[in-house]
Amino acid sequence: MxxxxxxxxxxxxxxxxxxxxxxxxxxxxxxxxxxxxxxxxxxxxxxxxxxxxxxxxxxxxxxxxxxxxxxxxxxxxxxxxxxxxxxxxxxxxxxxxxxxxxxxxxxxxxxxxxxxxxPPPAPLSSLGPFQVLGGPIRSTRDAFCEHGDFAFLGRLHVQPLQGDQERTTLDLILPRCYLAKVFGAVLAVVDEDPNPQAQDRFAVTVTEAQASVRHTLQQRATRDENGTQP
Incomplete structure (x- = not known):
């Protein structure tokens, strides 16, 4: 057979x-x-x-x-x-x-x-070492993973530390399922950090980001219920 x-x-x-x-x-x-x-x-x-x-x-x-x-x-x-x-x-x-x-x-x-x-994007290593200066994070339903989870978009403002390169941005698209893995890894690193200030700064930032994203999602849900456009 x-x-x-x-x-x-x-x-x-x-x-x-x-x-x-x-x-x-x-x-x-x-x-x-x-x-x-x-x-x-x-x-x-x-x-x-x-x-x-x-x-x-x-x-x-x-x-x-x-x-x-x-x-x-x-x-x-x-x-x-x-x-x-x-x-x-x-x-x-x-x-x-x-x-x-x-x-x-x-x-x-x-x-x-x-x-x-x-053409493939330029490798991240081409920037050399760089300092992350932060940036906005928002959710979107225009991108989703194989499980149907919608994605979070992050735009990092970075400053290369070698040569005379100007400040640039890195765009990240992270589905919720993958973001969970990243978040778990970050929590593990923070748990091992003996610096209490780092622990507090992490907790405050997570709380602020959570409140911001929830506010955005609530606004979007309200617009959808009312049939209005942003």
Whole structure:
């Protein structure tokens, strides 16, 4: 018996990445590279060379998703996951806070960004050592990670310490899931710092930033409820 490989990777796919998924179609093969619904009611990327399988297909290759195989044979595959609002468009979804349409759109953008001939940014090391002078942090729903978490944008004002380089800025986009790792690492470092002034300064800054971001989110929620524009 032949064995098939799992579907290509996408950060916006929700199907089990360990198995090969099948795509129900009515009019010819699905578009290669697209993120589409599978027989097991998840989302996966269509391989570059999809193979047609005609029901009932009792003998399937090894490595095929059991749920997709059941759907191919006419069995009903139930989806018991709770329905939630899509974080991006407010539509209904069972795909971890991002609906299928928004995930497909994000997947297309991700593919285009990966394959585009974009020159790499200048390495951070080209600045040499620098002093961070602070900068604003705000939340946005224009950028989100594979889990559907919205991101925080930080603009750091930095002053290079070597040569005659002028002050510049560094823009950071940190999804909430990744920011949690950063925050955990920062807490560990602060806990090991014996300087009580550093502890107090850290606590005060965290409290101020938390209050500022909460105020911004509350203002945005109020505008959304009233249907007004910022």
């Amino acid at each position: 032949t064995t098939v490989q799992p579907n290509p990777y996408s950060p916006y796919a929700t199907a089990d990445p360990r198995v090969r998924h099948l795509f129900p179609t009515l009019f010819g093969p699905p578009e290669a590279g697209a993120l589409l619904p599978t027989g097991c009611r998840d989302l996966a990327v269509v391989p570059d060379e999809p193979q047609e399988i005609v029901p009932p297909a009792e003998q399937l290759p090894a490595g095929v998703c059991p749920g997709c195989a059941a759907a191919l044979r006419g069995l009903v595959v139930f989806d018991s996951r709770p329905v939630a609002a899509c974080r991006n468009c407010d539509g209904e979804t069972r795909h971890n806070q991002l609906c299928a349409v928004c995930r497909a759109d994000a997947h297309e953008l991700w593919v285009a960004t990966r394959v585009a001939a974009v």
